[in-house]
Structure formats: structure tokens, C-alpha cells
Amino acid sequence: MDSSNSDDRFGLREPFVVVEVNEPDSDPDTKPKIRVSGLTRVSNSGVPILREVCVDISKGLIVGIIGPSGSGKSTFLRALNRLWEPSSGSIFLDGQDITDLDVLSLRRRVGMLFQLPVLFEGNVMDNVRYGPNLRGKKLQDEEILRLLKLADLDDTFVKKNSNELSVGQAQRVALARTLANEPEVLLLDEPTSALDPISTQNIEDAIVKLKKEGLTIVMVSHSIKQIQRIADMVCLLVDGEIVEVLEPQQLSQAKHPMAQRFLQLSS
Ligand SMILES: Nc1ncnc2c1ncn2[C@@H]1O[C@H](COP(=O)(O)OP(=O)(O)OP(=O)(O)O)[C@@H](O)[C@H]1O
DSSP states (O other), rough: OOOOOOOOTOOOOOEEEESSOOOTTTTTGGOOOOEEEEEEEEETTSSSEEEEEEEEHHHEEEEEEETTTSSSSHHHHHHTSSSOOOOOOEEEEEEEEESSSOOHHHHHHHHOSSSSSOOOOHHHHHHHHHHHHHHHHHHHHHHHHHHHTTTTGGGGGTOOBBBGGOHHHHHHHHHHHHTTTTTTTEEEEEETTTTTTHHHHHHHHHHHHHTTOOOEEEESSSSSHHHHHOOOOEEEEEEEEEEEEOOOOGGEEEOOOOHHHHHHOOO
């Protein structure tokens, strides 16, 4: 692992941080799952929100994104499935510029779970079936139950109306709905912020299980402990820049002053 800020082997501009080094033009299987290069967002009023963020994310890792409120974590995550277009910079999925992909197919491959879940009208089953239905695939009942179980919901939820659910339950249905699309990458924006400790643990277990099945997971979390429990690598985002990439157990060794302060106050 190299967390250098000055690696120019890929011709990328600084600041450049790699979660895992991959040689250029290497075998497609060892290319980064996601490459973010010079990603910049400037607000309509001219304020920089993301500043030339560069990062490689290897397949099958859980990458935690942490940082102070307003540092750009959600904005970064949303860029990965084109919920906004960058002011400059590029994002590659398996080596392909995501702007060359059809947005719907990108969002099937790169599923996102938002901080506040939004469910469609209808019952839980309708919600879980939605994505596959769009592609002409009818999910069998057993598959729906499997997805709900993975998201820590028992089969009594199948027929519940989506407007009868608590925020935590809706969040878990949203997770099952996202998984129904068989994504390759899962973007999680504080996925357990509305959950009790037992559900949190079950969802963390599910995230680790999904990783073992080969999913690449990028997760924003305010919980350092959670990141230490499940992430393989952590990107520290401060004021729109990834200032450090560390292994979770090395967080106390962060050198950036704002990162140090944030970590001290968070632990
Ligand atoms: N659509 C937008 N237009 C203008 N500014 C925005 C927009 N969305 C976000 N911002 C600003 O960009 C900055 C980063 O926001 P973002 O939500 O990405 O931060 P965050 O690190 O996820 O914060 P939190 O931890 O509080 O969720 C903030 O200053 C926010 O006010």
C-alpha cells in the first residue's frame, strides 16, 4: 500500500492518493475497480467543494470515507454514480470513463444507499422487485426473502407498506432494494446512522459478507469505531481534499492537523 501524495506514475495531478497501487496497463483483473482523477466540484457561487480528488479503489475492498461535517464526503460519494457532473476531473469504472456509460446501467452496477432512505409507494416486495423489473427480470419470492434477510429484515416485512416503516426499517429495505440490482460497487452514506446497535451489527456483518462475495464498498461514516471494525482502508477528507489514506488501525498516526483534531474529538 502506498499513501504517497506525489506518485506521478499515472500522470495524475497532485494531490494523489492510492488505496492500492496498480501498475498502468496491467491485467484488467488487477486494474482499480474505481479510479478517481482530479475530481473537482465548485458550487454555483464559486466555492470549492471537492479539490482535485485522486484515488484508486481496488476491487473487493471496504473503503471508509471520514472527515469533518461539510468536508465533501457525500458529494464525493454521489459523484461515483453521477448524481452530479464534476467541474473537472474523471471517474473510471473498470477502466471505463463513467460518462461513457448509460446512467441507468452505471447506477445498477454502482448502487447507492443514501443517509435518508426514499422508498417507492407500495409494499416492501414492490420496492425490492423494482430494479430487476426494470430489466425484465422477475425476482422469485425466495430471492426477495434472502435479500431482506441479508438486510436484517425477517419475512414479516414482505407485505408491509413502505409508508408504515420506521426510518431504520426503511433504510434496511433500501439496502435490500439496492442489492436486488446485483451491484458491483456499493456506495453507503452513513448506512447505520438510523439503526439500533443490534441492527447496526447485523448490517455491518452483511457489508463484510458482501465484500467477501467480491463487492467493492465505499462507505461514509461518522463512526471511527465502525470504520475500524469493518473497513480495509480509510480516506480522510478535509475541506474537499483527501489528505490521508490509512489503514483503520493506523488512524491515530494521521499527520494532517485537521485530521488529527477531528480524530481526537471523534474517539
Ligand atoms: N448542491 C450544492 N450546492 C452548493 N453547495 C453544496 C451543495 N451540496 C453540498 N454543498 C456544500 O458542499 C460542502 C460539502 O457537503 P457534503 O454534504 O458533501 O459534506 P459532508 O462531508 O458529507 O457533510 P456531513 O458530514 O455533514 O454529511 C458543504 O459545505 C455543503 O454546504
